[in-house]
Amino acid sequence: AVYLDMKFSAAMEQLHTQAGYSQSAVDSLSKSVLAAAPGLATMPESIAQGLYHIASVGIPASKAMADVSAAAIGANISGANFNDTANTLATTMKNFPDIVGGPKAAMAELNAIVGAGNLHLQDLDNNLGKVVPSAKAFGLTLRDVGAGLDVMTSHGMSATQSATALKMAITMMGAPTAAAAKQFQTIGLSSTQLAYDMRKPDGFLVAIEDLKKHLVDSGDTAVQQAQVLSHAFGGGRTGAGVMLLTQNVSDLNTVFKKLPQGTAAVKALAAANAAFEKTPGAELDHFKATLA
Numbered sequence: 607a608v609y610l611d612m613k614f615s616a617a618m619e620q621l622h623t624q625a626g627y628s629q630s631a632v633d634s635l636s637k638s639v640l641a642a643a644p645g646l647a648t649m650p651e652s653i654a655q656g657l658y659h660i661a662s663v664g665i666p667a668s669k670a671m672a673d674v675s676a677a678a679i680g681a682n683i684s685g686a687n688f689n690d691t692a693n694t695l696a697t698t699m700k701n702f703p704d705i706v707g708g709p710k711a712a713m714a715e716l717n718a719i720v721g722a723g724n725l726h727l728q729d730l731d732n733n734l735g736k737v738v739p740s741a742k743a744f745g746l747t748l749r750d751v752g753a754g755l756d757v758m759t760s761h762g763m764s765a766t767q768s769a770t771a772l773k774m775a776i777t778m779m780g781a782p783t784a785a786a787a788k789q790f791q792t793i794g795l796s797s798t799q800l801a802y803d804m805r806k807p808d809g810f811l812v813a814i815e816d817l818k819k820h821l822v823d824s825g826d827t828a829v830q831q832a833q834v835l836s837h838a839f840g841g842g843r844t845g846a847g848v849m850l851l852t853q854n855v856s857d858l859n860t861v862f863k864k865l866p867q868g869t870a871a872v873k874a875l876a877a878a879n880a881a882f883e884k885t886p887g888a889e890l891d892h893f894k895a896t897l898a
Contacts, residue, residue: 614639614898617654625661631668638671643898646678647891648688650898653678656692663700673699676709680717682891683878684727694731701738702748706868714871715748717878722864723756729765730755736769737776744780744801750810753861754851761850761857771847778839778848779813780804789838793824811862818852 618636621627627635635657643650653674660673677692684691698712699705705712720727734751741751751772758768778786779800787797795817803813821831832849839845851858866874882888 614651614654617651617658620658621654621661621667625658627661627667635667635670639674642671642674644892644896646675647682647888647895648678649895652688655689659689659693660696663696665696665699673709676713679710679875679879680713680727682888683717683875683882684720686727686731690731691727694734697735697738698748701742705748707872710875711868711872712748714875715752715865715867717875718865718867718871719748719752719756721874722752722861724759725755725765725768729759733765733769737773740773740776740780744776744809745805746776746809749862749865749867750804750808752865753858754810754847756861756865757854757858758847758850761854763847763850768847771844771850774840774844775848775851776804776810779817782838786838789834790820793820793826793834795820808862811858814848814851814858815855817848818855821852 615636618632618639621635622629622632639650639653639657643653646653656674656677657670660670661667665673673692673695677688677695680686680695681688681691694716695709695713698716699709702712705715707714716727716730720730733755737751737755741747754772754775755765755768758771759765763771781801782790782797790797790800800813800817803809803816806812821834824831824834826834831852835849835852836845839848865871
């Protein structure tokens with residue numbers, strides 16, 4: 607117990623020495639974490655490690671426990687690592703501040719993305735950060751990113767491959783190279799059209815549909831269309847994602863309609879948490895957190 611207390615205290619102190627919280631805020635948070643841990647079925651040290659990411663992205667100490675609670679729910683229902691999930695949630699809140707409903711709503715959207723694709727939350731934890739900077743730069747939302755990952759993973763690409771391919775697709779549509787722009791011109795697309803598409807509501811879907819329409823309307827054969835995409839998006843692994851997406855536009859449309867947002871997503875998250883609480887594993891996790 608003494609060893610665990612020392613590790614917890616050391617992890618909490620980093621919130622002051624490394625992440626910018628005041629000492630008084632850390633002292634207050636330490637009490638809050640110890641009080642909340644049993645109910646969250648999460649070890650205090652794990653919460654302290656997750657708080658480091660929450661603090662580091664600039665979330666105020668006064669709001670940190672709301673993020674902890676939401677991250678604990680996500681990690682518990684999925685079996686994902688709490689520290690990784692807290693980091694994913696914190697960076698999601700940082701990059702997509704327009705998500706209405708705070709951390710619980712953001713966690714609910716992440717959970718919905720997992721449910722609509724062939725991936726676990728841990729996969730999302732490990733790979734979402736590869737895509738988000740590019741997505742945000744070109745005006746896309748978390749829903750856009752999630753839908754793209756869902757379709758690609760559902761068709762056999764790993765989460766890692768999907769994240770890399772999605773980043774390339776977004777970047778090349780938003781800021782095509784001279785070679786890519788030349789390929790777009792052959793099917794009647796300007797070098798900026800897809801970038802403007804991505805800034806519309808459901809922008810990623812709009813851009814992929816526009817790209818698909820221009821490919822079909824060009825009169826090129828299926829082989830020629832694939833060559834255009836390969837040459838425009840880098841070929842090989844990097845071009846595979848956009849090829850898959852243009853071949854499965856209807857699936858992408860379906861996923862966009864399927865992904866719940868707002869109240870519907872939060873209700874789904876709450877239902878999943880209620881189911882978790884009825885499992886023997888939940889009872890054990892609550893018990894272990896009580897002993898810490």
